[in-house]
Amino acid sequence: MKFLFLITFIHILPQCSGNPLSRHHTTSEEIKREIARYSDIAKAIINLAVYGNAQNRSYERLARFVDTIGPRLSGSKNLEMAIKYIFNALQEDGLENVHLEPVKVPHWERGVESAMMLAPRSYNISILGLGSSVATPPEGITAEVLVVTSFDELHKRAQDAKGKIVVYNQPYISYEETVKYRLLGAVEAGKVGAVASLIRSVTSFSINSPHTGLQKYQFDVPKIPTACISVEDAEMMARVASRGTKIVVTLKMGAKTYPDATSFNTVAEIVGSKYPEQVVLVSGHLDSWDVGQGAMDDGGGAFISWEALSLIKELGLRPKRTLRLVLWTAEEQGGVGAQQYYQLHKVNISNYDIVMESDEGTFTPMGLAFTGSDKARAILKEIMQLLQPINVTNIYENGGGTDIDFWVRDGVPGASLYDDISKYFWFHHSQGDTMTVQDPSQMNLCAAVWTVISYVIADMEERLPR
Ligand SMILES: [Zn+2]
Numbered sequence: 001m002k003f004l005f006l007i008t009f010i011h012i013l014p015q016c017s018g019n020p021l022s023r024h025h026t027t028s029e030e031i032k033r034e035i036a037r038y039s040d041i042a043k044a045i046i047n048l049a050v051y052g053n054a055q056n057r058s059y060e061r062l063a064r065f066v067d068t069i070g071p072r073l074s075g076s077k078n079l080e081m082a083i084k085y086i087f088n089a090l091q092e093d094g095l096e097n098v099h100l101e102p103v104k105v106p107h108w109e110r111g112v113e114s115a116m117m118l119a120p121r122s123y124n125i126s127i128l129g130l131g132s133s134v135a136t137p138p139e140g141i142t143a144e145v146l147v148v149t150s151f152d153e154l155h156k157r158a159q160d161a162k163g164k165i166v167v168y169n170q171p172y173i174s175y176e177e178t179v180k181y182r183l184l185g186a187v188e189a190g191k192v193g194a195v196a197s198l199i200r201s202v203t204s205f206s207i208n209s210p211h212t213g214l215q216k217y218q219f220d221v222p223k224i225p226t227a228c229i230s231v232e233d234a235e236m237m238a239r240v241a242s243r244g245t246k247i248v249v250t251l252k253m254g255a256k257t258y259p260d261a262t263s264f265n266t267v268a269e270i271v272g273s274k275y276p277e278q279v280v281l282v283s284g285h286l287d288s289w290d291v292g293q294g295a296m297d298d299g300g301g302a303f304i305s306w307e308a309l310s311l312i313k314e315l316g317l318r319p320k321r322t323l324r325l326v327l328w329t330a331e332e333q334g335g336v337g338a339q340q341y342y343q344l345h346k347v348n349i350s351n352y353d354i355v356m357e358s359d360e361g362t363f364t365p366m367g368l369a370f371t372g373s374d375k376a377r378a379i380l381k382e383i384m385q386l387l388q389p390i391n392v393t394n395i396y397e398n399g400g401g402t403d404i405d406f407w408v409r410d411g412v413p414g415a416s417l418y419d420d421i422s423k424y425f426w427f428h429h430s431q432g433d434t435m436t437v438q439d440p441s442q443m444n445l446c447a448a449v450w451t452v453i454s455y456v457i458a459d460m461e462e463r464l465p466r
């Protein structure tokens with residue numbers, strides 16, 4: 001509704017000359033004309049990314065990267081190798097100010113883990129321990145299962161939970177709504193005396209694979225081992241329990257937390273020609289979970305962000321402001337790299353024009369999600385018109401993201417790629433997050449969108465209003 005109102009507002013303005021609004025009217029018309037003049041550059045970017053020499057490049061770079069390195073868990077040797085690999089690749093690509101900014105990151109390893117159902121039948125349950133979980137004793141934890149569908153039900157049956165393994169079979173509503181079971185399932189079960197918790201994976205679709213992710217303990221609650229299980233196994237145990245049949249499981253987890261490791265945010269730039277101190281930041285995260293290849297989360301977002309700088313350089317363009325690529329580390333541990341970057345650079349916050357992040361897949365792009373003032377939104381609406389040749393012109397609400405929210409909260413305009421996420425959570429944090437999920441032509445389109453938007457914002461005469 002807000003968006004429609006704004007369109008109407010702009011259309012009415014030309015009739016207002018002579019009143020104080022006319023100044024805004026002039027600015028709007030001027031900005032509209034200025035943005036329209038980028039139409040040839042936008043077409044050149046689109047042609048190069050979608051049809052020209054750079055076609056499929058971000059996909060092929062990503063494939064080579066994930067096939068060489070594999071998944072990239074915070075604190076792991078793989079992540080260290082990945083950062084070296086990218087650092088060299090960005091230098092070879094001829095980008096400017098390629099450098100690493102050190103960050104202390106969590107180092108947790110899952111070790112060997114298993115869950116064996118002993119009663120009513122012998123069955124090997126697929127599990128993935130949740131990030132930061134403690135281990136079981138070497139012989140495992142053998143206990144009866146209590147199945148619940150919600151925290152409410154757990155609290156009502158608190159007396160039954162003591163000494164049990166709590167299995168959560170919560171329905172999937174949305175990621176944002178349902179992820180609280182993964183984040184807090186162990187704490188809530190620990191509060192009522194459970195010995196472990198197994199949590200139905202947070203996904204709308206399943207082919208019997210568990211999905212991992214971060215979970216958080218509370219200092220005053222006993223830390224119990226916790227893992228996710230597949231939708232299928234959660235539903236199966238719920239059915240068995242509903243018949244009054246006793247379920248017994250042995251859970252073994254060898255998870256270990258090591259001292260924090262040194263990692264890095266990886267940075268590269270195209271330095272601005274006129275206002276080099278001003279920054280348009282494009283980003284994705286380089287770390288992933290330790291399953292699959294981390295190709296979708298967030299290989300795609302990281303590599304289209306790199307591609308934006310490559311395309312601009314290849315076209316011989318240099319925007320007035322600095323275009324800065326940041327590949328965050330330890331996003332999956334709660335935006336650890338991004339927080340460190342914010343602490344280090346917030347002193348220059350007035351120089352940040354916009355912060356952009358792609359971390360919800362690089363499927364067919366539909367537009368841009370944006371958080372900022374109405375004036376800035378009106379400018380972005382004009383910029384999106386430059387993407388008419390590939391029909392990606394929509395603007396949506398909520399342009400935040402784990403890694404850029406630190407800035408957005410302080411009033412810096414924020415944007416995230418808005419793409420077709422209908423299958424995103426099918427693969428998210430699972431063995432299924434591989435290159436097979438990625439599509440080269442979809443990545444070409446995402447790269448074109450990301451490049452046109454970031455370039456035009458970096459090159460316009462006026463800064464994006466706050
Ligand atoms: Zn991600």
